Amino acid sequence: MALQDQAEFDAVIAADDKIEPTDWMPDGYRKTLIRQIGQHAHSEIIGMQPEGNWISRAPTLHRKAILIAKVQDEGGHGLYLYSAAETLGVTRDQLVAALHAGSHKYSSIFNYPTLNWADIGTIGWLVDGAAITNQVMLSRSSYGPYSRAMVRICKEESFHQRQGYELLIRLCEGSSEQKAMSQDSIDRWWWPALMMFGPHDSDSTHSAESTAWKIKRVSNDDLRQQFVDATVPQADYLGLHIPDPDLVWNEERGHYDFGPIDWEEFWQVVKGNGPLNRERLDHKRAAWDDGAWVREAAVAHAEKQAAREFESRRTA
Amino acid sequence: MAGLPTAELTGQTVDDEGLFRFLVGHADDNLVLAQRLGEWVSRAPELEEDLALANLALDHLGQARALFTYAAEVQGEGKDEDDLAFLRTEQEFTNKLLVEQPNGDFAQTMVRQMFFDAYQLILWEQLSEVADSRLAGIAAKANKEATYHFRHSSGWVVRLGDGTDESHRRTQRAVERLWRFTAELFESGEVDAAIGRGIADQAERWLSIAEGVLDEATLTIPDDPFQRSGGRAGAHTEHLGHLLSEMQWMQRTYPGLEW
Numbered sequence: 290m291a292l293q294d295q296a297e298f299d300a301v302i303a304a305d306d307k308i309e310p311t312d313w314m315p316d317g318y319r320k321t322l323i324r325q326i327g328q329h330a331h332s333e334i335i336g337m338q339p340e341g342n343w344i345s346r347a348p349t350l351h352r353k354a355i356l357i358a359k360v361q362d363e364g365g366h367g368l369y370l371y372s373a374a375e376t377l378g379v380t381r382d383q384l385v386a387a388l389h390a391g392s393h394k395y396s397s398i399f400n401y402p403t404l405n406w407a408d409i410g411t412i413g414w415l416v417d418g419a420a421i422t423n424q425v426m427l428s429r430s431s432y433g434p435y436s437r438a439m440v441r442i443c444k445e446e447s448f449h450q451r452q453g454y455e456l457l458i459r460l461c462e463g464s465s466e467q468k469a470m471s472q473d474s475i476d477r478w479w480w481p482a483l484m485m486f487g488p489h490d491s492d493s494t495h496s497a498e499s500t501a502w503k504i505k506r507v508s509n510d511d512l513r514q515q516f517v518d519a520t521v522p523q524a525d526y527l528g529l530h531i532p533d534p535d536l537v538w539n540e541e542r543g544h545y546d547f548g549p550i551d552w553e554e555f556w557q558v559v560k561g562n563g564p565l566n567r568e569r570l571d572h573k574r575a576a577w578d579d580g581a582w583v584r585e586a587a588v589a590h591a592e593k594q595a596a597r598e599f600e601s602r603r604t605a
Numbered sequence: 606m607a608g609l610p611t612a613e614l615t616g617q618t619v620d621d622e623g624l625f626r627f628l629v630g631h632a633d634d635n636l637v638l639a640q641r642l643g644e645w646v647s648r649a650p651e652l653e654e655d656l657a658l659a660n661l662a663l664d665h666l667g668q669a670r671a672l673f674t675y676a677a678e679v680q681g682e683g684k685d686e687d688d689l690a691f692l693r694t695e696q697e698f699t700n701k702l703l704v705e706q707p708n709g710d711f712a713q714t715m716v717r718q719m720f721f722d723a724y725q726l727i728l729w730e731q732l733s734e735v736a737d738s739r740l741a742g743i744a745a746k747a748n749k750e751a752t753y754h755f756r757h758s759s760g761w762v763v764r765l766g767d768g769t770d771e772s773h774r775r776t777q778r779a780v781e782r783l784w785r786f787t788a789e790l791f792e793s794g795e796v797d798a799a800i801g802r803g804i805a806d807q808a809e810r811w812l813s814i815a816e817g818v819l820d821e822a823t824l825t826i827p828d829d830p831f832q833r834s835g836g837r838a839g840a841h842t843e844h845l846g847h848l849l850s851e852m853q854w855m856q857r858t859y860p861g862l863e864w
Contacts, residue, residue, distance in 0.1 A: 337646060337647040344644075346851060347855070348691075348856060348862075349856075349864050350673070351670075352864055353643075353666060354666050354670070357666070358663060360646055364656045368652055406864075459864060463862055463863055464862055467862060572648075575648075576650075577650075579650070580711065581650075582771045583654075583711045583772065585768070586768025586771070587764050589768045590763070590765075
């Protein structure tokens with residue numbers, strides 16, 4: 290029986306078809322997806338904090354509206370992804386508990402602080418840009434619900450990326466203070482953005498299996514290269530300097546060469562020693578704990594209502 | 606003269622200055638409330654509420670922007686919505702006091718919202734029928750939003766009031782804190798009466814809506830009859846200055862730039 294199931298699963302993967310929630314799948318495949326989709330959802334949720342940090346201070350009403358809508362979109366992505374994960378037999382509460390307990394990670398990029406208004410543009414341009422590079426690949430992932438979620442999310446992310454870039458265009462056409470803000474921002478976000486693609490292929494723990502299962506279809510290093518190649522001309526257009534002395538166009542490869550990533554920093558942030566790891570998780574846990582009485586009240590009220598309805602039907 | 610108001614309905618007319626003050630007052634109500642609601646983002650009791658509160662903030666911000674833009678045109682001094690939002694002082698803000706009250710806990714935010722939503726249901730319904738088609742259009746769109754808002758906030762007030770002992774206690778406390786800011790909602794000047802077809806007459810309607818929700822929520826209206834007022838005259842509680850200093854910080858620090 291199991292052999293037959295495995296053979297069918299393998300055939301679906303080989304044919305580039307989609308695995309659906311009711312299909313048989315290997316335990317490892319299921320576990321990998323729960324981890325990956327859960328972490329993806331957590332990233333959207335934690336990602337609301339660095340940008341939410343500027344909602345109250347957005348410089349114009351138009352920018353404030355764009356920013357609120359964007360942060361709301363991220364919450365929506367989180368909700369959508371939690372639902373995709375639930376098709377694998379895990380509940381949202383379990384996933385959230387894993388986030389709060391620190392046993393599930395989220396994207397390290399959100400452990401960096403937003404320190405000036407340009408950071409809101411840079412997050413759209415670089416962070417969403419890097420995310421899209423990854424997510425376009427994931428929209429071809431072998432798991433149906435994840436792949437379809439990615440198609441929809443990518444559309445909104447592309448919109449966010451253009452909004453972020455447009456914000457920076459405005460700043461870079463502006464005063465010297467605004468240009469300085471933008472340069473300071475790219476100086477702080479460039480390397481963490483490159484780290485978003487994860488370790489080198491040779492050091493990536495989950496990559497081989499994920500590639501075989503066609504959850505992941507392009508390697509970390511190839512995605513990173515794609516991102517650099519697309520982004521450097523955009524920085525040039527803005528007149529911003531990319532903080533990498535080794536960055537140079539390689540005619541022979543047809544790609545940009547770039548300098549070594551500080552993997553020590555990468556692993557430190559993954560381990561919890563980034564600038565704001567503690568604050569991001571504390572913020573989320575506090576919101577959850579502060580809201581406990583609200584969730585309890587909603588349940589208590591629903592139970593009272595049900596009891597009242599039952600009673601009125603019984604006596605009717 | 607932009608959009609002559611409803612002289613035929615009330616027998617009164619209003620000049621540009623009066624119309625401007627009217628529009629800005631209501632814009633301020635919405636902007637200040639949007640700013641408060643934005644403070645919730647990423648802090649809500651559950652993910653669905655994070656989305657809902659952000660949505661409320663966006664709706665109120667949208668209403669504020671439409672009103673500010675119209676007000677700036679009526680004023681005719683070449684200003685725009687951002688000049689009005691970011692470059693007026695605390696005393697020049699004329700929002701009603703209810704909306705500047707701090708978020709407090711979720712109960713306080715939902716009670717504040719329910720009181721205000723019930724008011725806006727009536728306000729927008731009235732304004733959607735004024736002769737000034739620009740204002741009527743803004744009101745008609747906002748009226749649909751207010752309907753959703755009220756369904757959301759009144760649903761929560763009922764759930765929290767008639768939930769657990771703790772949620773009941775918190776929600777009753779919120780009602781006691783905020784009740785004294787409710788009479789001001791229907792305290793109308795002459796100009797409001799001229800444009801808004803006499804919104805002051807509607808206080809009874811508001812009371813019956815609010816009482817209906819509080820009854821269902823097993824909550825009681827405080828005995829203390831004291832009511833605060835002064836927002837439309839620029840006399841605020843201490844909370845508004847802090848809200849504005851954060852909201853206006855960029856425009857004040859970097860004056861005259863494009864963003």
